[in-house]
Amino acid sequence: xxxxxxxxxxxxxxxxxxxxxxxxxxxxxxxxxxxxxxxxxxxxxxxxxxxxxxxxxxxxxxxxxxxxxxxxx
Numbered sequence: 001x002x003x004x005x006x007x008x009x010x011x012x013x014x015x016x017x018x019x020x021x022x023x024x025x026x027x028x029x030x031x032x033x034x035x036x037x038x039x040x041x042x043x044x045x046x047x048x049x050x051x052x053x054x055x056x057x058x059x060x061x062x063x064x065x066x067x068x069x070x071x072x073x
Contacts, residue, residue: 002034006041013046020053027061035061 005026012018023042030038039058046054 001029001031002038005030005038006045009042010045013049016050016053019046019050020057023053023057027057 005022008022008026009019012022026038027035039054039061042050042054042058
């Protein structure tokens with residue numbers, strides 16, 4: 001599943017808001033043991049372009065549960 005999320009993130013990386021939306025969707029379905037792998041991959045792959053989004057999303061990600069994960073409309 002993590003490879004699928006990576007593919008999607010690369011494809012939408014040109015739009016900041018879309019990248020954020022897809023990252024949140026990916027975090028909803030990812031296995032907890034893959035979370036840190038995805039986090040480090042994101043920071044390696046998008047160090048400048050999405051650094052602010054990554055900081056905001058991953059700051060409280062450990063506190064998220066399936067029911068409290070943010071929803072972007």
